[in-house]
Amino acid sequence: MESQDIFNAIYDLVCLIPEGRVSTYGAIANCIGVKGGARVVGYAMNASHKSDRKVPAHRVVNRKGVLTGKHHFNQPETMQEMLEAEGVKIIEDQVLNFQEVFWDPMDSFDKYLT
């Protein structure tokens, strides 16, 4: 039961990722509090297709900016297609300007702090 909350928390945070932006497992895990549990975030993404909620897992990539989980989609090309459709350029499963398209959940909080 508690573990399900983790998935829910991850889905909620991932769902907050704006279009044209991508996030990393580590950032999400760090924001939620699952330190070192970046793998758990990825596992949650794997189960995201099971969740009724639409989770933009295609906007979640690893810290290298590589679409590691593209192979887990219904179609491996879906992830890249979706990201490109939102303005994210990808080459060889590598996100271009990853540092610029990278969106950190805590970054949003900083804006409110100002």
Next chain:
DNA sequence: TCCGTGACCAGAA
């Protein structure tokens, strides 16, 4: 209950 696996990350050789 125990073992193996995994859409990861960081450090070391």
Next chain:
DNA sequence: ATTCTGGCCACGG
């Protein structure tokens, strides 16, 4: 620079 190993947590059999 690249390659490998160890560690983290959750789930399935």
